């Protein structure tokens with residue numbers, strides 16, 4: 001209790017400048033408060049999906065769709081908000097009235113998690129908001145708040161699994177990133193989520209304060225995944241293994257390798273897919289005879305229909321359908337036969353990332369990488 005009182009008074013002091021009625025006591029401090037000292041970390045976090053998770057238009061739209069027509073709308077809302085705006089677990093602010101709720105997965109939430117128990121579905125956290133900030137530094141010296149070394153933050157995937165692994169009321173793992181990771185080659189090597197998604201980069205832990213940063217490196221808080229094509233490119237290889245050209249057609253063998261993704265690729269929700277497309281480019285620059293292989297995990301409802309919207313995936317998934325995603329270190333070899341027009345110029349293989357999380361935007365497709373063989377050329381060519 002004493003610890004919470006210290007944190008509360010700190011925030012009231014920060015709010016004193018305004019003439020308005022004093023705000024209700026906040027168990028969680030705003031990211032803006034942390035930013036006064038942890039500027040660089042705050043900058044990276046503000047570029048992350050975590051900082052937008054409570055207010056993204058795609059999420060707001062999906063939340064409204066999930067709640068509409070539900071027999072217990074408030075229960076459905078709570079079932080979404082605890083992950084996307086987790087401070088509500090303590091404040092009860094499931095309607096997002098408080099500014100800190102709208103900060104989504106915010107600094108003070110993560111750094112006051114004391115423990116995680118995945119068996120407690122819907123509330124896997126032991127939360128201890130207040131003056132003690134838990135983190136990876138064993139010898140942190142902060143005169144401004146207390147600190148505690150936390151193996152959960154430094155090395156454990158459980159902090160992330162609390163939100164990135166989720167089994168719905170029908171017993172279907174709608175999000176299975178953690179269990180996929182657990183079944184692969186990375187746990188024995190000690191490569192947890194943080195190692196890939198929060199690598200050390202040059203930077204100061206604190207700036208502009210009377211105390212000095214004890215570190216010259218910080219953990220990158222931008223946490224990018226599939227939303228950034230360069231991150232996908234770093235994890236997946238595309239290779240054209242063979243090409244046999246005859247008068248009328250080409251026979252192409254292409255491999256897609258999950259070289260460095262710590263779980264199945266594409267990871268995350270079933271609204272994401274990876275698409276391998278092969279076609280022939282004409283002299284005029286057109287891509288003809290495009291053929292596709294789609295890597296994704298389908299979720300089905302109780303009648304066996306494939307679910308397409310995110311709220312349906314969370315609320316109505318009753319079974320897992322086909323799962324063609326590529327596992328860690330797996331190589332997927334695909335063969336295509338493409339007819340050749342007289343003016344063909346090159347055979348092209350493309351890897352694309354497709355996100356269908358927002359039905360208003362339709363399928364959002366981005367190019368990850370491309371491999372091509374020009375007519376007449378021999379041997380490998382083209383950018384990777």
Ligand code: HEC
Nearest residue numbers: 029034037133135136137140141142144147148205213214
């Ligand atoms: C007035 C300055 C100041 C403010 C405000 C501040 N911190 Fe800190 N914090 C520090 C200093 C100084 C350190 C020690 C840095 C070091 O040792 O390199 C630190 C260290 C930390 C650590 C590392 C703890 C560990 O043992 O690994 C965490 C986590 C942390 N702060 C989180 C926060 C959060 C979350 C907020 C906002 C709620 C916040 N801080 C606000 C000054 C501040």
Ligand code: HEC
Nearest residue numbers: 034038041042045105106107110135136153154194218219
């Ligand atoms: C999703 C949870 C999460 C959020 C949100 C988050 N952090 Fe962290 N933070 C971590 C983890 C995990 C580590 C340790 C990573 C490691 O050791 O590999 C860390 C490390 C730190 C450290 C120690 C220095 C370092 O970089 O290792 C500080 C200070 C810190 N965070 C402050 C902040 C502040 C300030 C914010 C908001 C602007 C914030 N964090 C948001 C999880 C989070």
Ligand code: HEC
Nearest residue numbers: 049053056083084086159160163193197223224225226227
């Ligand atoms: C309190 C819940 C919560 C915790 C804890 C959490 N996340 Fe997240 N994370 C989310 C949500 C919700 C999103 C989706 C945000 C959006 O797209 O609106 C997300 C998004 C992400 C993304 C971005 C995916 C993309 O499309 O680019 C990555 C990567 C990620 N998290 C990794 C981590 C890692 C690593 C940890 C542990 C250090 C972690 N998360 C801890 C809830 C959480």
Ligand code: HEC
Nearest residue numbers: 160164178181192193196225226232235261262266267268
């Ligand atoms: C060996 C490195 C590595 C490890 C370990 C790892 N990841 Fe990833 N992760 C990646 C790469 C590369 C991508 C981009 C490819 C993709 O989108 O699937 C990614 C993508 C993601 C995404 C975005 C999925 C999408 O397509 O939107 C999330 C969320 C995520 N990881 C969470 C986690 C969590 C949680 C853990 C720990 C249980 C973890 N990752 C472990 C490398 C790793």
Ligand code: HEC
Nearest residue numbers: 058059062063066079080083163166268269310311314357
């Ligand atoms: C267990 C935590 C958890 C729960 C519960 C949860 N989400 Fe999410 N949500 C996530 C994570 C993690 C991601 C990012 C996964 C990825 O990268 O594919 C996400 C992504 C999304 C996205 C995609 C955002 C984008 O822009 O790509 C939407 C929309 C969404 N969630 C809506 C909902 C709705 C609606 C509910 C309630 C029915 C809900 N979520 C419940 C964790 C959760």
